[in-house]
Amino acid sequence: NAGVTQTPKFQVLKTGQSMTLQCAQDMNHEYMSWYRQDPGMGLRLIHYSVGAGITDQGEVPNGYNVSRSTTEDFPLRLLSAAPSQTSVYFCASSHSGQGRVQPQHFGDGTRLSIL
């Protein structure tokens, strides 16, 4: 049971480039979400999904897009990378009943640097 798998683990981008952070879970969880974690700050919710085909914005959605075509996958797209998006990104999932965006299982993160 792999849990929540994030790829890549590390990435360096130049300002203006775009990329997709991948997230997959094998627990058949309905809820998935993306967070960013910055030094000295708590985790902040970017986008979340309550099921395939349904997504919504979190606290800091600007500059990011998501889609949920399957239960298993929830990719996060950076449209035009900016240095302010340098951060560690975590994907999380949970069963229904834990709250709409209550994370139960986290991936190990993608460490992203924007030059």
Add this chain to the structure above:
Amino acid sequence: KNQVEQSPQSLIILEGKNCTLQCNYTVSPFSNLRWYKQDTGRGPVSLTIMTFSENTKSNGRYTATLDADTKQSSLHITASQLSDSASYICVVSENAGNMLTFGGGTRLMVKP
């Protein structure tokens, strides 16, 4: 504005000792409170989750308490081990769990 304050920011203890981490919140209406452990370079791992009616919950050597009247929670670690070195994050959920507020975490270092 909902806030979750954790203290201390960092803590160093000797292996085998006990310690208590604090979490104070202003989130209302309250739904539940969860403690996570985050090892360096890893994602957070859920330790305990408590609803309004629960005062205490244990997970091995970890015991969380909740006082919903004073809006305070604590995480007590008994007989600390080197593997307890990590950041501990308190997360409070508003009613129905639609919104979460994360604390900034307490960084614990256990020394031999």
